Amino acid sequence: MSPALAWYRRLIVGALCLSSGLAGVLLLFLWADRLWAAVWAVAALIVFVGGWILAGRFRRSWGYVEGPAELYLTYGVLIRQLVVVPYGRMQVVDTTADLLEQALGIATVRVRTAASTADTRVVGLPLMEAVALRDSLAARSETFSTGL
Amino acid sequence: MTPGYGPPVMLPPTMWQRQPPIPRRPEEDVTTGVFRAHWLMVPFRVLAATLAFVALVGPILTSFGVAWVVMLTFAVVFGSLAYALPAWWYGSFGLREDHLVVHSGLLMRGSREIPLSRLQAVDVIRPLVGQVFGLAELRIELAGGDNSAVRLTYLSRDVAERMRVAVLAHAAGLPGRAPEAPEWPFYRLPFLLLLGALTFRVPVLLASIALAALATAGVMFTELGVLGALVPLTLGLLGSFWGPLARYTDYYASISSDGLRLRYGMFQRRMQTVPPGRVQAVRVVEPLLWRALGVARVEATVAGYAGARQGASAALLPVAPRRRAYALVNELFPESEVAYVPLVPGREGSRSLVGVDEHLFVTVSGLFCRSTEVVPMERVQALRLTAGPLARFTGRATVGVAVPPGPVRARAEGREVAEARRLVDEMIDLGRRARVTAAGPERWATRATMSRSDTPGEV
Numbered sequence: 001m002s003p004a005l006a007w008y009r010r011l012i013v014g015a016l017c018l019s020s021g022l023a024g025v026l027l028l029f030l031w032a033d034r035l036w037a038a039v040w041a042v043a044a045l046i047v048f049v050g051g052w053i054l055a056g057r058f059r060r061s062w063g064y065v066e067g068p069a070e071l072y073l074t075y076g077v078l079i080r081q082l083v084v085v086p087y088g089r090m091q092v093v094d095t096t097a098d099l100l101e102q103a104l105g106i107a108t109v110r111v112r113t114a115a116s117t118a119d120t121r122v123v124g125l126p127l128m129e130a131v132a133l134r135d136s137l138a139a140r141s142e143t144f145s146t147g148l
Numbered sequence: 149m150t151p152g153y154g155p156p157v158m159l160p161p162t163m164w165q166r167q168p169p170i171p172r173r174p175e176e177d178v179t180t181g182v183f184r185a186h187w188l189m190v191p192f193r194v195l196a197a198t199l200a201f202v203a204l205v206g207p208i209l210t211s212f213g214v215a216w217v218v219m220l221t222f223a224v225v226f227g228s229l230a231y232a233l234p235a236w237w238y239g240s241f242g243l244r245e246d247h248l249v250v251h252s253g254l255l256m257r258g259s260r261e262i263p264l265s266r267l268q269a270v271d272v273i274r275p276l277v278g279q280v281f282g283l284a285e286l287r288i289e290l291a292g293g294d295n296s297a298v299r300l301t302y303l304s305r306d307v308a309e310r311m312r313v314a315v316l317a318h319a320a321g322l323p324g325r326a327p328e329a330p331e332w333p334f335y336r337l338p339f340l341l342l343l344g345a346l347t348f349r350v351p352v353l354l355a356s357i358a359l360a361a362l363a364t365a366g367v368m369f370t371e372l373g374v375l376g377a378l379v380p381l382t383l384g385l386l387g388s389f390w391g392p393l394a395r396y397t398d399y400y401a402s403i404s405s406d407g408l409r410l411r412y413g414m415f416q417r418r419m420q421t422v423p424p425g426r427v428q429a430v431r432v433v434e435p436l437l438w439r440a441l442g443v444a445r446v447e448a449t450v451a452g453y454a455g456a457r458q459g460a461s462a463a464l465l466p467v468a469p470r471r472r473a474y475a476l477v478n479e480l481f482p483e484s485e486v487a488y489v490p491l492v493p494g495r496e497g498s499r500s501l502v503g504v505d506e507h508l509f510v511t512v513s514g515l516f517c518r519s520t521e522v523v524p525m526e527r528v529q530a531l532r533l534t535a536g537p538l539a540r541f542t543g544r545a546t547v548g549v550a551v552p553p554g555p556v557r558a559r560a561e562g563r564e565v566a567e568a569r570r571l572v573d574e575m576i577d578l579g580r581r582a583r584v585t586a587a588g589p590e591r592w593a594t595r596a597t598m599s600r601s602d603t604p605g606e607v
Contacts (some may be wrong), residue, residue: 005551069580080531080540084576088583089529114428115449115529115550144583 005102005124008057011100011101013051019045047138064122069144071111071137083120088144089113094138109133171578178310179324184240186283186304190232197228241300246318248288250298251453262298263320266290268426268452271461272308274417285310288315289452291552294339297452316406316421321591334479335465335472336504341443345467346389348437350516355385397464403479405406405593408464420461424592426450427480429556430464431521432473444473448480449554462555481524484508495544502547504571506578511560521558523549525575525582533537533572535565547571 021044028037057077065072071090073083090111097107107130109122125133168225173461201224202217209217234254241250250263269289278284284305288298303311317326346352359381382571397414407423429449438444453461477486484507491503491512501512509523530550539545545568549558563571 070576078537080535082531082572084531084572086528086530086579086583113529113550114552120530 001059001062001124002093002104002106003059004106004126005062006055008100008104008106008124008127009055009058010052013055014048017048018049020044021048049076059124059147062124066133066136066140071120085111085113085120086144087137087140090137093134093141095134097127097130109137111137168410177325178307178314179243181240182240183303183307183311184279185236185300185302187236188281188283189302190229190236192302193232193236194225194228197232197463198225210233215410227292227300235443238381243314243318243324246321246324248298248315249342250300260298262288262290264315265286265321267315267319269317269423269450269461270312270315270421271436272312272419274305276415278302278305279417282306286311286315288449291451311420314423316423319591320406320593322593329404329406329408329482331402331406334401334403334408334476335399335468336401337396337399339397339467342393342399342467345441345443346393348441349435352385352389355381359385392466395460396463399466401465401476408476408480409593410464412466422448422450424465426452428527429521429523429551429554429558430477430480431519431556432477434470434518434520437469437518442470443467444470446473446476446554449551449556451552453554477522481508481522486510486520486522486526492567494560494562495564498544500561502563502571504575506579506582509558509575511558513559513561521556523551525579527551528575528579531572531575531579533568540565545569 008056019124021041024040024115025037025042028040054077058075061075061077061080063074068085071087073081073085075081092112093109094112095107095109105127106124107127109125109130111120111122113120122130122133172559176356198221202221205220206217209220224400231254238254238580239252241248243249244261246264248264250262251257251259254561267288270290271287271289273285273287274283275285282305284304285302286300286308290296290298290302300311301461302306313328314324316329318324320326320329321428359378362374362377362381365371366378393417394414396412399412400410402409402411405424407421407426408421410418410420412418427448427450431447432449434443435445443465444465445463447462448464449462465476468476474486476483484505489503489505489510493508494500499513499515501510503510503523507525509525509528510520512518512520528549529552532547532548532550533545534548535545539562543565544562545567547560547563551558559569560568
């Protein structure tokens, strides 16, 4: 996966920690005393550092392989998962990129099967790679198609 | 309704349709021409609009005098008639080759064309009022989820029945004028068994005991406060006891080459047809007390029965002896035998069993309420091997199979990691082979090999 994936996560965690930390510190400073504000700030900092480290590990945990008849995905830091999706079962393959992803030049390939619970995604691919993956998956799902 | 359960003779399924078969006149052929809902729908709609107006707005208007109320009511009657009549006339449907074309709406015209080879299930529903007036609803379930079903509300019953036959014939790949596929009886649920099985459940028994105790306490001490507990208890009992009882009274399942046909209901008669290959997964549920009786419930995941109707339509056999239940599972997944799938227990301490063979993935789970879940290999949408932090600490993993939304959630928990990995590898291989041999479920009658022999003796 592209290193931008880790930065994507870090930016989101950073923005969340910064906003909630600042708001919490301000409120606590006004209504309680400085001690609680400091505790809140330290807690936000710890969450931010944890998120920073996890983002790197999360990026390294990601992997995908295009097998002969299935797509293999593996991901997860706390909950390790291995997902196997046969090409013949794919109903929709789409590529999405939100604003931050666009700025970082990455995209998400989402694969949908008839089982709506199995929401399988390949995140954080460089845009060109994501488009190529989508096209090859779509072509293969056509070749291996066996209906519902 | 249908004659009772008393005589052991299996009644021919045509008893459900009471009128003798009328020779089909050419103009009654449903494969050509345009059809619309029964004309009674127009007065019904007008009546409903008028009643709603009188009930909601009437009390406010009485302060202006009765003459105003009468005048405005007449205005509403004619206004709704002016809308309902053209809406009824333009809301038409008909068969075009093997597509069903449905036109609807007056202000917002819509028309849908449905390729019938893709249908997932066909239901004919007759509510109580519909039975009085001879009306029926035809519902065609498609795989697109909750809103994709085609509902043709309240046709005359005759048209609904013949339309169902034609729709199924087209879906099977036969000409629409083909006669209905013959069927043979599979199971008729005796009323006493249904009543007994519904009563003989731990929650129902506990609730009844609590109800009786509360009622006696209330009577003895003339305490009105118990009513506060009695009312929710009674409502809960009604919901879990009376609901299924009225729903599954007079339950009759039969098997035809068009798939499984179910007929049931006391006040609302339903007839479901699930064509072959549409069942994505099945589970056999045996609650604690039912195991003593030797009965089980069979539920299925069908892609069309999604969303709110899921729970209602998913039960294929509400109560049946275990052997009949497994016979049905074997019937749904031919060429395979659930009982022969070798089951492997998980690590000690976990109760779940799992087994695979070249056709089926089977898991057994549940300590009190045992549920056996069966997914055919060629219907597996995705495989998932999961290990949470705690599970990884103890060296365990969960193997899950993704199937469309429904009652079945096939998961084998608490497997050894290495064993789980081997299981997934094996299933990848088996699934690949199963998908190669599997023909698509469309147009089942045109396939060269029928997987089931058409002789009633073998059922």
